[in-house]
Amino acid sequence: AQSVTQPDIHITVSEGASLELRCNYSYGATPYLFWYVQSPGQGLQLLLKYFSGDTLVQGIKGFEAEFKRSQSSFNLRKPSVHWSDAAEYFCAVGASSSNTGKLIFGQGTTLQVKP
Amino acid sequence: SAVISQKPSRDICQRGTSLTIQCQVDSQVTMMFWYRQQPGQSLTLIATANQGSEATYESGFVIDKFPISRPNLTFSTLTVSNMSPEDSSIYLCSVGEGWTEAFFGQGTRLTVV
Numbered sequence: 001a002q003s004v005t006q007p008d009i010h011i012t013v014s015e016g017a018s019l020e021l022r023c024n025y026s027y028g029a030t031p032y033l034f035w036y037v038q039s040p041g042q043g044l045q046l047l048l049k050y051f052s053g054d055t056l057v058q059g060i061k062g063f064e065a066e067f068k069r070s071q072s073s074f075n076l077r078k079p080s081v082h083w084s085d086a087a088e089y090f091c092a093v094g095a096s097s098s099n100t101g102k103l104i105f106g107q108g109t110t111l112q113v114k115p
Numbered sequence: 116s117a118v119i120s121q122k123p124s125r126d127i128c129q130r131g132t133s134l135t136i137q138c139q140v141d142s143q144v145t146m147m148f149w150y151r152q153q154p155g156q157s158l159t160l161i162a163t164a165n166q167g168s169e170a171t172y173e174s175g176f177v178i179d180k181f182p183i184s185r186p187n188l189t190f191s192t193l194t195v196s197n198m199s200p201e202d203s204s205i206y207l208c209s210v211g212e213g214w215t216e217a218f219f220g221q222g223t224r225l226t227v228v
Contacts, residue, residue, distance in 0.1 A: 034216070043207065044158075044219040090157060102148060103209075103217055105158045 002027045004093050006106035013081050014114045021076040021109050023091030032094030033074040034103065035065055039087045047089075050074060061085070086113045117142050117210050119220035127226045128198055135194045136223045138208030143188035148209040149181070152222070158207065164191045198227045 003026045013019055025031055035047040048059025055067040065076045074091060088110050092103040118141040128134050138147060149161040161181055162170040170183040184192045195202050203226050211217035 036219075043221040046216050049216055102146075102160060102163060102211070103158075104160075107157045 002093055002104050004091050004104055004106035006089075006091055006109050008109050009107065010110045010112070012112040012114060015083050016080050019076075019078045019081045019085070019111070021089050021091075021111070023074045023076065023106060024072050025074060025091070025093045026072065027093050031074075033065075033067060034092040034094070035059065035063070035074070035076050036090045036092060036105075037061075037087050038090065038108075044090070047076070081111075081113055083113045083115065086111055117144065117218040119208055119210060119218055121208050121220035121223050123223055124221060125224040125226075127228060130199050130227055132198055133194055133196045134198065134225060135192050136206055136208075138191045138193070138220055140189045140210055144210040145188070146211065147185065147191045148211070148217070149183065149191075149193045150207045150209060150219075152205040152207065154203065161193070161206075195225065198225075200227045203227045 005024045007022050033050040036044040037047050038044050047063045048057050048065055050057050050067045056064060058064050063076055063078050065074055067074050076089065088108050090108050091106040094103060120139045122137045126134055145165065147164045150158040151161050152158045160173050161176045162172045162183055164170045164183050164185040166185045166188050172178060180196055182194045182196065193206060205222040205224050207222045208220040209217050
């Protein structure tokens with residue numbers, strides 16, 4: 001069965017420091033992978049996605065993620081964190097081969113940014 | 116892209132009552148999805164709603180508890196029936212067409228007292 005694991009429930013980084021959020025997935029076929037961000041009281045916003053091709057994908061707000069098939073990972077990175085990045089981050093894998101709407105989400109990682 | 120509007124944005128309900136959540140999309144979509152996000156938890160898919168057919172429920176969710184309507188290609192409702200405090204969650208509507216991305220509504224924050 002498909003699953004997504006985000007090993008870090010809570011991460012605190014200083015503003016300006018680099019960030020890496022971990023995501024591991026279990027999926028039988030080529031995965032469709034996503035990172036979403038949820039700010040307090042807000043809906044989900046897509047940061048980036050991987051379908052195929054270049055394994056390093058660029059997203060919005062300066063985020064990037066690298067797909068590593070050998071490690072079943074899709075870690076999210078940002079070279080310099082801003083205070084406004086404090087939010088909940090969800091990694092997700094597409095659960096259907098035909099539609100992006102059916103997603104399996106990881107447990108989420110709460111990012112706290114210290115001034 | 117798709118813009119999704121959910122109503123209500125939040126509600127406080129008495130146990131034993133029911134709440135119907137509306138989801139309106141600004142374009143026609145084949146499938147709509149309903150998710151639940153329990154406090155401090157991740158999102159879990161409740162069901163997939165296709166226009167003109169019964170919704171398909173995920174394991175652990177049943178139609179009697181979460182009846183869904185899908186009267187046309189831009190609208191769906193989710194009802195949370197006979198509510199208990201354990202139903203206190205954020206309920207999100209989502210749409211996705213093909214392999215582009217899934218769009219989410221702002222969610223409905225439900226508190227059952």
